[in-house]
Amino acid sequence: MSDWTPEEQIRRLSRRGLLWGAGAAVVAYGTLHWLDNSATEDGMGWPFKRVLGLNEKLAGLYLSNRSHAQEFPAGDAREPKVNGPYGLESEIDVANWRLQVVGAAEGLAVTLAELQALPVVDMVTELRCIEGWSCVVHWTGCRLRDFVAKYPPKDRKIDVERLETLPPYIGMATPDGEYFVGLDMASAVHPQTLLCWAMNGEPLTQGHGAPLRLVIPAKYGVKNIKRIGTITYATERPKDFWASDPEGYDWFAGL
DSSP states (O other): OOOOOHHHHHHHHHHHHHHHHHHHHHHHHHHHHHHHTSOEETTEEHHHHHHHHHHHHHHHHHOOTTOOOOOOOGGGOOOOOOOOOTTOSSOOOGGGOOEEEETSSTTOEEOHHHHHTSOEEEEEEEEEOTTSOEEEEEEEEEEHHHHHHHSOOTTOOOOTTOGGGSOSEEEEEOTTSSSEEEEEHHHHTSTTOEEEEEETTEEOOTTTTTTOEEEOTTBOGGGSOSSOOEEEEESSOOOOGGGSTTTOOOSSOBO
16 A cells, blocks of 8 residues: 555646646647648648548448438428528529530530429438538429430430449539539439429529529538539539538538
8 A cells, every 4th residue: 555645646646647638738739730731632631631531432332322311291391591602692594594514415505394394303301401400391303313314425325324334423513603513423313313493392492592403312411502504524523612622521521
């Protein structure tokens, strides 16, 4: 048994705690200094970029045509908040809007009526914001996979059931180019990925992306681009608004 008095034991423990705390502070400072001064990839420190890449790979493993987001009764649907003004600052002439398709037939511009002639899908799913809120919404539109089958990449014989016949990516942007997202093709042709023109039984409002927006319940709301003006078939990974420096969000943005 120690011959130290209680007061001596307390002082000894206090000194030990101080030394441990000082050591931890030095290690923490050194780690932060290393992270701040580490080499960058796409404008971001490579350790952070590698973690985002790992998250993307894990989310991609979960995604398949057989894994669907939960669907809800139509009575659960509510109107989500209008979030994010990028690409929506000005009014748009919905009647004269056309969806430009880059990488398909030359000069292809699709009208809303032509989109609505594709098989119509109603889906009640949860819109999840990366800020932490969520809302169940009733969407009406067509599957992006049906759009790809109807308006395929130029000079390519495609089969939406076989990803190897498709370009690896799709990019989307608002008509003014102020907001843009990129999708891997597996996510784009997932059965629950929709091009939507109506929400909760009514045509989209300007604030919610009229005349056409993307709904992809397998991903956070930042990927659900509003007011789509251009769809691009791409062989290289398209830029993404929130994955660009300095925002630094996960490009895949899977739930």
